[in-house]
Amino acid sequence: MRTFCCVVTLLGTVLGSLFLVDTLMGQTSAPQQAAGAAIAVAFAILPYCFSRAVDGLADSGRDDLLKVMKEINEKLASSPKTVVPQQLNTTALTRFEVP
Numbered sequence: 677m678r679t680f681c682c683v684v685t686l687l688g689t690v691l692g693s694l695f696l697v698d699t700l701m702g703q704t705s706a707p708q709q710a711a712g713a714a715i716a717v718a719f720a721i722l723p724y725c726f727s728r729a730v731d732g733l734a735d736s737g738r739d740d741l742l743k744v745m746k747e748i749n750e751k752l753a754s755s756p757k758t759v760v761p762q763q764l765n766t767t768a769l770t771r772f773e774v775p
Contacts, residue, residue: 678734681727685720692719 699712 677730678727681723681730685723685727688723689720692716695719 693716696713696716699716700709703709703712
């Protein structure tokens with residue numbers, strides 16, 4: 677999936693660059709050039725943002741967060757001095773098993 681996202685980002689960058697050159701060479705007024713430049717930038721930025729989002733979802737940093745949450749939950753459950761309100765659902769934190 678990451679390779680696909682990198683290819684899409686690369687294609688977006690190339691298309692955006694070609695569109696920018698075409699816009700700057702073909703349009704005569706500044707507003708037309710500005711609109712074309714904005715579209716060209718969108719060709720590059722939107723695939724990049726999508727790729728970064730996919731990388732963020734596939735990141736293994738979530739496992740570390742789940743491990744820390746599980747440790748905190750175990751400490752809270754084993755501490756006799758801690759009073760847990762009835763509204764707090766601590767089982768939601770233990771549903772995620774860290775491999």
